[in-house]
Amino acid sequence: MNGKVHGYGGKMTLWERLYLGEIFRGLGITIRHVIRNLLHTGDMPTVQYPEEHRAYSPRFRGRHRLMKREDGTPRCVACMMCSTACPADCIHIVAEEHPDPAIEKAPASFEIDLLRCVYCGLCEEACPCDAIRMDTGIYDLAADSREKFWVDKEFLLNNTTDGTR
Amino acid sequence: MVKVTIDGTELEFAAGTSLFDACRTARGEALPHFCYHPDLSVAGVCRLCQVEVEGMPKLTIACNTTVREGMVVHTRSEKVRRAAQQILEMHLINHPVDCPICDQAGECGLQDQYMTYGLYESEVGKSDKVHKAKVQVIGPRVVLDKERCVLCSRCVRFCDEVTRTGELGIFNRGDRAEIGVAPGRQLDNAYSLNTVDICPVGALTSLDFRFKKRVWLLRSTPSLCHGCATGCSVRVDHEAGTVYRLKPRRNPAVNGAWMCDEGRDTYRELHADTRLREPLLRRDGALRPATWPEAWATLAAAAGPAAPLGFAVVSPRQSLEEIALFAHLAAVLGAPAAGVSGGAREADRGEGDDLLRSADRAPNRAALAWLGLDEPAGADLAARVRAARGAVLVYGADPAADAPGWREAVAGRTVIHLGTHRNATAESADIVIPLGAWAEKDGLLVNRQGRVQASRRAIARPGLAQEDWRFLADWLAAAGATEFPASLPDLRRWVAGRVPALAGVDLNALPPEGLVPGAVAAGAGGER
Numbered sequence: 001m002n003g004k005v006h007g008y009g010g011k012m013t014l015w016e017r018l019y020l021g022e023i024f025r026g027l028g029i030t031i032r033h034v035i036r037n038l039l040h041t042g043d044m045p046t047v048q049y050p051e052e053h054r055a056y057s058p059r060f061r062g063r064h065r066l067m068k069r070e071d072g073t074p075r076c077v078a079c080m081m082c083s084t085a086c087p088a089d090c091i092h093i094v095a096e097e098h099p100d101p102a103i104e105k106a107p108a109s110f111e112i113d114l115l116r117c118v119y120c121g122l123c124e125e126a127c128p129c130d131a132i133r134m135d136t137g138i139y140d141l142a143a144d145s146r147e148k149f150w151v152d153k154e155f156l157l158n159n160t161t162d163g164t165r
Numbered sequence: 166m167v168k169v170t171i172d173g174t175e176l177e178f179a180a181g182t183s184l185f186d187a188c189r190t191a192r193g194e195a196l197p198h199f200c201y202h203p204d205l206s207v208a209g210v211c212r213l214c215q216v217e218v219e220g221m222p223k224l225t226i227a228c229n230t231t232v233r234e235g236m237v238v239h240t241r242s243e244k245v246r247r248a249a250q251q252i253l254e255m256h257l258i259n260h261p262v263d264c265p266i267c268d269q270a271g272e273c274g275l276q277d278q279y280m281t282y283g284l285y286e287s288e289v290g291k292s293d294k295v296h297k298a299k300v301q302v303i304g305p306r307v308v309l310d311k312e313r314c315v316l317c318s319r320c321v322r323f324c325d326e327v328t329r330t331g332e333l334g335i336f337n338r339g340d341r342a343e344i345g346v347a348p349g350r351q352l353d354n355a356y357s358l359n360t361v362d363i364c365p366v367g368a369l370t371s372l373d374f375r376f377k378k379r380v381w382l383l384r385s386t387p388s389l390c391h392g393c394a395t396g397c398s399v400r401v402d403h404e405a406g407t408v409y410r411l412k413p414r415r416n417p418a419v420n421g422a423w424m425c426d427e428g429r430d431t432y433r434e435l436h437a438d439t440r441l442r443e444p445l446l447r448r449d450g451a452l453r454p455a456t457w458p459e460a461w462a463t464l465a466a467a468a469g470p471a472a473p474l475g476f477a478v479v480s481p482r483q484s485l486e487e488i489a490l491f492a493h494l495a496a497v498l499g500a501p502a503a504g505v506s507g508g509a510r511e512a513d514r515g516e517g518d519d520l521l522r523s524a525d526r527a528p529n530r531a532a533l534a535w536l537g538l539d540e541p542a543g544a545d546l547a548a549r550v551r552a553a554r555g556a557v558l559v560y561g562a563d564p565a566a567d568a569p570g571w572r573e574a575v576a577g578r579t580v581i582h583l584g585t586h587r588n589a590t591a592e593s594a595d596i597v598i599p600l601g602a603w604a605e606k607d608g609l610l611v612n613r614q615g616r617v618q619a620s621r622r623a624i625a626r627p628g629l630a631q632e633d634w635r636f637l638a639d640w641l642a643a644a645g646a647t648e649f650p651a652s653l654p655d656l657r658r659w660v661a662g663r664v665p666a667l668a669g670v671d672l673n674a675l676p677p678e679g680l681v682p683g684a685v686a687a688g689a690g691g692e693r
């Protein structure tokens with residue numbers, strides 16, 4: 001680096017070497033910011049996570065959800081397009097016969113291993129029924145065991161944007 | 166021989182060859198088609214296989230034309246391509262195109278053909294389609310979707326010409342024409358699932374396989390059906406160590422393009438709960454899991470140089486190599502050996518017919534005779550076992566289930582069971598050794614024609630189960646034998662050398678359809 005960097009390699013001035021002066025100057029800057037932040041809380045750049053969440057682009061790929069039909073049953077027809085497209089091999093579907101011959105096929109179980117997921121969105125793109133979406137905006141995944149990241153059909157069906165985190 | 170020019174190449178064919186087959190040879194791939202099937206009569210209803218024959222006013226269907234001297238045929242002209250495209254579009258007029266939920270997707274004639282001959286900009290509106298019944302269970306094994314049917318009539322011809330049961334027919338006309346079962350009947354013949362195989366679309370699906378797996382995830386291994394003495398050529402479709410279905414592999418010398426429904430169920434035994442996964446040793450009256458070193462130590466004590474083996478029996482379900490090696494092991498251990506049918510002996514005699522199914526349900530009985538092993542009848546077997554002193558070794562069979570007098574004959578003696586399942590013999594044995602089931606190993610079978618065919622390993626063995634020939638070879642080595650194989654090809658050479666019928670046959674390079682040793686020398690292909 002060509003520019004002069006204070007205190008690193010360069011020679012410090014006598015004032016700097018006296019230490020206390022610079023300390024108080026630094027404290028002054030900090031206190032100035034504290035007061036300004038207290039007076040203008042709205043302008044604070046800090047996001048009060050986890051109480052507050054930053055608004056992400058609507059295109060952001062968050063935790064998946066499964067869409068429902070009007071009667072509340074999954075829209076998914078267990079075609080396995082998503083699990084075939086998934087590069088992380090983390091979607092596990094077991095298909096079953098649907099009582100309605102017009103629907104014919106439905107997922108008996110639908111599980112995603114969120115820890116293996118790379119949030120690429122290929123599942124969403126592959127789905128011919130728009131049954132799986134990643135538009136929940138949920139990005140903060142935390143749990144105290146690995147098993148809790150293995151989410152099932154019930155979880156995914158109720159994993160709405162305003163649902164429980 | 167007649168000379169025909171196909172796409173500019175002059176080729177010779179035997180008189181009477183179908184132009185469809187000639188085009189397949191010339192092009193290296195089949196013409197687009199739904200209704201043609203090499204093992205059925207010609208229907209000529211799908212109109213997809215049209216080609217241009219010079220001198221003919223219109224396009225003609227190749228499947229219903231025989232080659233003629235001097236014919237000049239074009240299969241790749243724009244006119245032919247347009248025709249296929251239009252015909253395909255017609256087939257799709259009322260087709261639901263519900264590929265995502267259709268079990269045929271991935272191996273569908275309509276999908277495959279559309280990749281090459283699709284119009285892509287469809288001229289037919291979705292809303293005008295004629296809808297028909299879906300998910301009709303038309304028999305114990307087959308589900309019909311009338312909408313998806315392209316009315317190729319293959320299934321109808323199969324039931325009329327092959328099984329001659331005639332359950333299926335085409336009813337109504339025009340866009341209401343549909344496949345159906347004759348009133349009051351069911352598609353319940355012993356070969357019904359072949360209709361599912363030959364249905365080019367997802368109109369006929371298998372109740373058993375339905376929705377279990379998408380077909381593009383499956384891997385196929387060429388194998389043999391172990392269900393009866395016919396030994397149909399099959400392919401084992403499996404994924405991640407699980408077998409999902411058996412499909413016939415075309416072998417004109419044995420099974421044509423077919424196999425029976427019962428044979429298709431045989432994959433289930435591979436994943437039964439009763440599979441042996443580890444060696445079991447009897448301790449304090451009960452069979453308990455043991456390690457291999459423990460099992461070997463117990464084996465050596467029960468049937469080794471110190472304690473000669475009394476009697477050895479082997480099932481005709483084991484492969485040629487295994488039976489040969491087992492008989493050799495018995496000789497080294499000083500015991501007489503005999504064949505004994507596996508499972509309940511009665512189950513080895515099933516219903517047969519003049520199509521494929523043999524009443525003899527053991528796939529390799531002919532090999533016993535080749536290797537000079539006889540098969541004493543139940544009471545006779547017990548008498549011979551009783552006459553011999555020492556431990557009794559059972560390989561693959563289940564004589565305790567029903568061989569008369571067996572339990573009394575082995576009472577108080579050490580019984581060693583080499584097998585795959587916890588059957589009655591395993592339950593009453595003292596040493597149980599887990600080995601591979603048929604889809605878990607390579608092996609040769611000799612069918613009722615005397616044809617030697619190869620079955621290939623498709624999946625891994627469960628748990629600690631060992632490969633049969635390796636276990637037998639290890640035991641031979643431990644027993645101090647001087648002659649034991651180091652590899653499977655080695656073993657096959659050794660077997661060929663011991664069986665007079667196999668003189669001059671290279672068992673390591675069998676053709677896909679297998680071979681009948683005598684017929685090779687005589688120059689005959691061996692008809693069925």
Ligand code: SF4
Pocket residue numbers: 082085086087088089090091112116117118119120121122123124
């Ligand atoms: S986002 Fe990608 S990695 Fe995650 S489940 Fe979907 S396809 Fe698989």
Ligand code: SF4
Pocket residue numbers: 075076077078079080081082083093123126127128129130131132
């Ligand atoms: S692609 Fe869509 S319809 Fe198909 S299995 Fe996945 S979520 Fe279900």
Ligand code: SF4
Pocket residue numbers: 260261262263264265267268269270271273274275276313366367368
């Ligand atoms: S039959 Fe073929 S084209 Fe028709 S829905 Fe099934 S896979 Fe798709």
Ligand code: SF4
Pocket residue numbers: 313314315316317318319320321344360363364365366368369
């Ligand atoms: S059900 Fe299948 S085999 Fe039978 S006519 Fe229809 S498409 Fe052809």
Ligand code: FES
Pocket residue numbers: 197198199200201208209210211212213214215226227228229
């Ligand atoms: S294959 Fe020739 S008309 Fe169907």
